[in-house]
Amino acid sequence: MVKITCGAEAPERANQAWTVAATALAAGAEVGVWLTGEAVWFATRDAQPDLGLEHATAVADLVAPLVETGAVVVCTQCAARRGLTQADLQDGTRIAGAATFVERVLQPDVQALVY
DSSP, X not given: XXXXXXXXXXXXXXXXXXXXXXXXXXXXXXXXXXXOGGGGGGGBSSOOOOOOOTTSOOHHHHHHHHHHTTOEEEEHHHHHHTTOOGGGBOTXXXXXXXXXXXXXXXXXXXXXXXX
């Protein structure tokens, strides 16, 4: 489980989180991505940030395969604070509460990485 707590305001940290998640997925791991704070914008249809980092894969290319697997979850409170609803999010993403995160990370053999 990769928890991303930042967005365009911390581009290197956000890109690193997406790079780790996408790499784990490509390696065959079951990956979940939990978005909080400004990271929720990565799940939106029209407001996804472009991090514009040199020597880095475009964040949209990192997000896409994770969205396709249904691995991306947006924090309920964080979405609400930004006026986002399920209709604002990309297909393949969902909004869920903290209990969903806790349930996932307490499963045997799950690692939680927080960026």
